[in-house]
Amino acid sequence: MEAASLNSTAHTTTVSDQQWQINRQVPCWSHFVEYKARCSSPLPGSVETHHVAGYPILSDPYMFKLPLQTPGCNDSNLQPQSTYLSFAPPELSFGRYQADEQAWIETIKSVGIGGTVRISTMDWLGQSQYLKQTVYWASLSSAISEVVFSKKATVKILVAYWAHFINSTDPYLKSLLYSNVLCSSSKYNHCAGKVEIKYYIVPGFNLTGPAATASGTDTGNIYPGYTRVNHGKYAVSDVRAHVGTSNLIWDYFYTTAGVSFGTYKPAIVYQLQEVFDADWDSPYAVPVEELGEGGSACSS
Numbered sequence: 001m002e003a004a005s006l007n008s009t010a011h012t013t014t015v016s017d018q019q020w021q022i023n024r025q026v027p028c029w030s031h032f033v034e035y036k037a038r039c040s041s042p043l044p045g046s047v048e049t050h051h052v053a054g055y056p057i058l059s060d061p062y063m064f065k066l067p068l069q070t071p072g073c074n075d076s077n078l079q080p081q082s083t084y085l086s087f088a089p090p091e092l093s094f095g096r097y098q099a100d101e102q103a104w105i106e107t108i109k110s111v112g113i114g115g116t117v118r119i120s121t122m123d124w125l126g127q128s129q130y131l132k133q134t135v136y137w138a139s140l141s142s143a144i145s146e147v148v149f150s151k152k153a154t155v156k157i158l159v160a161y162w163a164h165f166i167n168s169t170d171p172y173l174k175s176l177l178y179s180n181v182l183c184s185s186s187k188y189n190h191c192a193g194k195v196e197i198k199y200y201i202v203p204g205f206n207l208t209g210p211a212a213t214a215s216g217t218d219t220g221n222i223y224p225g226y227t228r229v230n231h232g233k234y235a236v237s238d239v240r241a242h243v244g245t246s247n248l249i250w251d252y253f254y255t256t257a258g259v260s261f262g263t264y265k266p267a268i269v270y271q272l273q274e275v276f277d278a279d280w281d282s283p284y285a286v287p288v289e290e291l292g293e294g295g296s297a298c299s300s
Contacts, residue, residue: 006042012025020254026089027091063084064082065083067080070265081265082264084098085261087099088246100260101140104235104242104244112238116155118236118276119158119235120235121158122159123247124247125137126172140248144157154193155194156198173197173288174289177290196287197288200285201286208221233245239266241264241272244260245259
């Protein structure tokens, strides 16, 4: 891709991002940059966007229709189904496609009344991970709580617990579980939804990495590094499937490049639900406790 060969110094600039309350680097063609100060975008033709303080949500993001085959599923229906691509960071959206964060949020919000959203991810964090200025990121958590309250939906979240697990993940997940308490906190709440969260623990995750130290000492590891982990990055409601490339951490949506695929094809939605349910119901999935019920499910 042409953008990969660009000189990052010459093609980025630092702006004050009012949406996330930080100073950060963005591509010089970003709509965060004053219109007259922008450089010419090297990407395909896009819709010009006026200078704004935050990323605009596309009310009618571009979708296309494809006759998708579904091996492994007895589905002979090859009628074209609404399908889309989403991009991260939003500067790669070409002004037509939805940003990846929007695609995740709209997949969550596509759930029907009383339906179920299933989310599988390797990493989850309600903030940034790599920036000097920390960004608080509640976009997905808010969308989940909204459908729990207004649509009486059940949201199931499966997060990998592995050798490189981020310790601050646990309190963020527990705070999301608190939506269940808030849902029933008032007699005026007609709220029947709930959040359920589990860690997926592959046996041997703590025996991964180099077999020996630099000095030759045996480490006891028996598996290669960065293995023994459920590497899922997808969400599926009762009508829409979204298969992503981003860990559910702010940085992956705004500072790294990625493309995701989504579709409304019923056969793919069903298959992804089946994949999730197999992991969710397996003996390797351990429930995350709510706040006040003790430490991490994996603390021992």
